[in-house]
Amino acid sequence: MSMKVSSKMTVSSQRRSSKTKRRGFVATPVKTGSDPSSVNLMEWSCYIPGKAGTDWEGASYPITMLFSEDYPNKPPTCKFPEGFFHPNVYPSGMISIDILDEDREWDPDLTIEEILSSIQDFLDNPNPYDPTQDAYYIFSRDQDAYNKRVRQQVEYYASLPPP
Template sequence: MATGGIARSRLAEERKKWRRSHPHGFVAKPETLPDGSVNLMVWKCVVPGKEGTDWEGGYFPLTLQFPEDYPSNAPVCKFPAGFFHVNVYPTGAVCLSILSNAWKPSITVCQILIGIQDLLDHPNPASPAQDACYRLYKKDMRSYKDRVRQQAKQYPSLV
């Protein structure tokens, strides 16, 4: 079986499992192309902000771009460009250990999304991806939290 075939069959299985059971408030589905076909290599997702955090009430769009050699290598996970978070690059790319040096082929889409949700309220200042955001986080936590709550309001639930 070609490498891309392994990736696609794994993603088809992940999709089936997700449709049967997934965490409340999360969305994860393969991209639908203009011709109506499904692209298993790109997933459109929504990560809800955790209750009781400054992220609560936000439903944050995230794209997972799977490489042809998935699950040997992790997907690229991106929020919209300009997303405000210590560990999100200005391009929107998420900087998270389970997506790089701690990647294991056994990690599932569900685990990735839960890990990203956890990262929202528990940033890793030892691995900053946005300088201005990092400085605000380190020097003025109140302003940082205000900015997070403001961003959460920019991404309300679609239902």
């Protein structure tokens, strides 16, 4: 898919990326070649820090954001790596959160930073009414076992090179 992008949009994306980084989030368009200025604005590589004071603290979690040509009228697709442990993340990594559902709460005015911040909050506040994998059953039946699995995941992601 080829997309023409104005220089204004590129500068705007870079400013948003820098602002997001200052808050602990990382969100940058994926590079498409050896030229550092050659990027795919339809695919972004993002990292969300675990929120301080939660079991998720201590690591940054990678997310891929994919934008359709209908963005911002349609939400981006957001995915953690395959197998990410969370009650509202499918085994494929797809994130099930209301603000990314165009039939529920999607708002075209949401910024990338607001999306990432919502996902960060949702890590420690799973939606028990929208379970997507076995993590929900552990979460609902054995909170200690759930917290242990979360901490194991934190250790894994904390051991990866920083974004």
